[in-house]
Amino acid sequence: MTRAEIYNRVVGILIKSFELDPADIKPESRLFEDLDLDSIDAVDMFVELHEVTNRRIDPQVARKIRTVEDIVNLVEGEIHGTPPGAAANDANDPPAATTASPATDTTDDKDS
Amino acid sequence: MDIHTVDIAILGGGLAGNLLARQLRRTLPSLSVALYERSSDTSWKVGESTVELASNYLTRRLGLSTYLYENMLPKNGLRFFFDTPEKDAALVDMSEVGSMSFTAYPSFQLDRARFEADLLRMNAEAGVDVHIGARAHDLALHEQAAPSPSGLHEFSVTENGVTHRVRAKWLVDASGRASLVARQKDLRIQTPEHGIAAAWGRFIKHADMDDWGPPEWRQRVRNTSRVLSTVHFCYAGYWIWFIPLGRGVMSVGWVGDKSIFRDDMRKPDGFNNFLREHRAVWDLLKDRAELLDVLAYKQLAYATKQFFAGEDRWFLSGEAAAFTDPFYSPGSDFISMENDFITDMIARDHAGESRAEIAERSATYDEFMQFRYQATLLLYKNLYPTLASYELLKLKWEFDIACYYNLWCAPYFHDEHLDVKNLRSELRRKDFIIQGLENFSALFQRLEAGYRRAGMLHRKNLGHSTHSISTIGFLDDLRTPRPRKQVLRTTEAIFNATRASALDLLADLGETPVPADRTLPLYEFMLATPLA
Numbered sequence: 001m002t003r004a005e006i007y008n009r010v011v012g013i014l015i016k017s018f019e020l021d022p023a024d025i026k027p028e029s030r031l032f033e034d035l036d037l038d039s040i041d042a043v044d045m046f047v048e049l050h051e052v053t054n055r056r057i058d059p060q061v062a063r064k065i066r067t068v069e070d071i072v073n074l075v076e077g078e079i080h081g082t083p084p085g086a087a088a089n090d091a092n093d094p095p096a097a098t099t100a101s102p103a104t105d106t107t108d109d110k111d112s
Numbered sequence: 113m114d115i116h117t118v119d120i121a122i123l124g125g126g127l128a129g130n131l132l133a134r135q136l137r138r139t140l141p142s143l144s145v146a147l148y149e150r151s152s153d154t155s156w157k158v159g160e161s162t163v164e165l166a167s168n169y170l171t172r173r174l175g176l177s178t179y180l181y182e183n184m185l186p187k188n189g190l191r192f193f194f195d196t197p198e199k200d201a202a203l204v205d206m207s208e209v210g211s212m213s214f215t216a217y218p219s220f221q222l223d224r225a226r227f228e229a230d231l232l233r234m235n236a237e238a239g240v241d242v243h244i245g246a247r248a249h250d251l252a253l254h255e256q257a258a259p260s261p262s263g264l265h266e267f268s269v270t271e272n273g274v275t276h277r278v279r280a281k282w283l284v285d286a287s288g289r290a291s292l293v294a295r296q297k298d299l300r301i302q303t304p305e306h307g308i309a310a311a312w313g314r315f316i317k318h319a320d321m322d323d324w325g326p327p328e329w330r331q332r333v334r335n336t337s338r339v340l341s342t343v344h345f346c347y348a349g350y351w352i353w354f355i356p357l358g359r360g361v362m363s364v365g366w367v368g369d370k371s372i373f374r375d376d377m378r379k380p381d382g383f384n385n386f387l388r389e390h391r392a393v394w395d396l397l398k399d400r401a402e403l404l405d406v407l408a409y410k411q412l413a414y415a416t417k418q419f420f421a422g423e424d425r426w427f428l429s430g431e432a433a434a435f436t437d438p439f440y441s442p443g444s445d446f447i448s449m450e451n452d453f454i455t456d457m458i459a460r461d462h463a464g465e466s467r468a469e470i471a472e473r474s475a476t477y478d479e480f481m482q483f484r485y486q487a488t489l490l491l492y493k494n495l496y497p498t499l500a501s502y503e504l505l506k507l508k509w510e511f512d513i514a515c516y517y518n519l520w521c522a523p524y525f526h527d528e529h530l531d532v533k534n535l536r537s538e539l540r541r542k543d544f545i546i547q548g549l550e551n552f553s554a555l556f557q558r559l560e561a562g563y564r565r566a567g568m569l570h571r572k573n574l575g576h577s578t579h580s581i582s583t584i585g586f587l588d589d590l591r592t593p594r595p596r597k598q599v600l601r602t603t604e605a606i607f608n609a610t611r612a613s614a615l616d617l618l619a620d621l622g623e624t625p626v627p628a629d630r631t632l633p634l635y636e637f638m639l640a641t642p643l644a
């Protein structure tokens with residue numbers, strides 16, 4: 001999965017799981033302050049990310065997540081085995097398809 | 113050989129089989145049900161205490177509320193007493209955890225022998241073809257991978273020296289540890305990681321705990337009935353139960369680490385001798401109590417590779433499938449959920465749902481039962497040493513009961529377990545829930561090890577008592593379905609309250625927690641990292 005694909009997937013998860021407006025989601029968006037997520041939403045997000053990476057979330061990395069870009073770094077690190085943040089920081093240059101399709105995830109919570 | 117054909121055959125006329133037969137008659141009256149019970153005497157069986165989920169099943173689903181209140185005993189929650197290392201504390205001096213009023217949701221103490229005999233009679237009256245003293249054998253399952261010539265499950269039944277062949281579209285094995293299906297399909301999984309044994313017996317002429325001790329001791333719990341509680345006398349590595357069966361009979365049992373089990377506990381003298389080593393226990397029995405019978409199991413827990421094969425129309429219920437540990441009496445909870453799932457799958461199959469749909473549902477129900485088994489075993493595995501301490505078991509109990517209401521009872525009360533979409537959503541989170549429970553288990557184990565090293569395990573085992581549970585303030589909310597976010601918020605509150613109490617105990621040990629924050633966001637509890 002390329003970094004652009006990961007970004008799209010993360011955005012898709014945020015839109016589908018938390019009913020966010022795609023226009024509000026930017027790489028630098030802060031999850032709690034800007035996107036208004038809370039500690040419960042974070043659990044759902046980790047569940048979703050776990051299904052993307054199929055690996056246990058690294059607690060040390062998880063604790064440092066503040067922005068959308070941090071999530072992209074975490075997923076990229078988990079998938080490719082690279083330290084979070086070590087990848088080319090191109091999330092500031094959003095990929096073409098920033099309106100990722102929610103169809104890419106499988107959320108079926110009855111009450112999100 | 114005669115051939116009998118029936119829609120649904122149930123192997124086993126114990127609790128699981130009888131309750132399922134009743135449920136099927138109430139839910140699917142157009143289907144014929146036959147039940148085959150090997151034993152011809154309704155002998156005494158262990159497993160008398162129900163908890164709130166199973167009681168909800170018995171009252172709401174099976175319409176047994178009036179029967180239970182008229183014929184069995186209402187249960188007054190769980191009660192724990194703690195002793196000295198020398199096991200010589202008098203009952204009234206022991207620290208106590210237990211309510212001073214009946215619990216908010218009903219639960220019952222069952223005399224299994226009477227209850228099952230009554231159920232057999234009620235089921236026969238309701239049209240179930242009941243066979244007593246009928247031994248089932250020579251089972252041939254009809255599965256897509258290995259079809260039987262008749263296209264139905266088949267087995268032989270021998271009763272009164274006569275053997276006939278039974279054919280059934282659906283087969284439920286509720287025959288307990290002897291399970292024909294589990295053996296034939298090689299489903300049993302041993303659980304050496306939880307090596308717990310048990311011995312138990314029935315007493316009569318025991319002392320009345322509610323007419324015992326000074327008035328102040330009884331007033332301490334507002335004279336509510338301690339006898340009607342499932343009473344646990346707690347020790348390092350084991351516990352002793354007192355469960356009233358009504359009509360003057362008391363079930364008394366021992367459950368503990370296999371290494372403590374003595375073979376002579378299988379015999380009345382050996383069992384009595386063991387009990388005699390515990391002053392408070394023996395005070396209730398010694399003068400005139402008579403032990404009627406005694407039974408024992410060296411290894412209680414086992415798991416199963418599979419609970420249900422809905423698409424192949426066979427199912428396991430109760431101990432035919434799996435067993436964890438009797439400490440919180442979860443056996444009838446498992447039966448309740450299994451029977452609900454089985455009835456639902458048979459109903460859908462009967463209504464014409466496709467094999468593929470049933471297969472998918474069966475796999476989801478199976479995964480949920482495996483999840484529940486795993487989560488339940490985590491309540492006990494490696495935690496028997498914590499039983500020694502009033503402080504530690506109180507902490508663990510308040511955590512366990514709150515999680516039980518929040519995560520297991522509440523969804524059951526509103527049939528959310530039968531909403532397969534909801535179930536799949538829950539199952540997506542299961543690894544995180546299990547991780548959270550493992551983290552708490554590790555925290556409790558760390559506290560026990562620290563307390564043991566410091567010689568503090570018994571420091572508050574005399575003269576203390578707790579009669580309310582601080583973590584279950586949300587019980588009123590359970591009357592209606594709750595949004596998932598509310599459930600998780602409650603989870604977060606329970607986790608933080610328990611961790612905060614644990615931090616106080618760690619502080620007594622002189623240990624500094626990392627992270628030091630008193631409150632953590634929920635996801636932090638569910639990461640693979642220590643809670644303190």
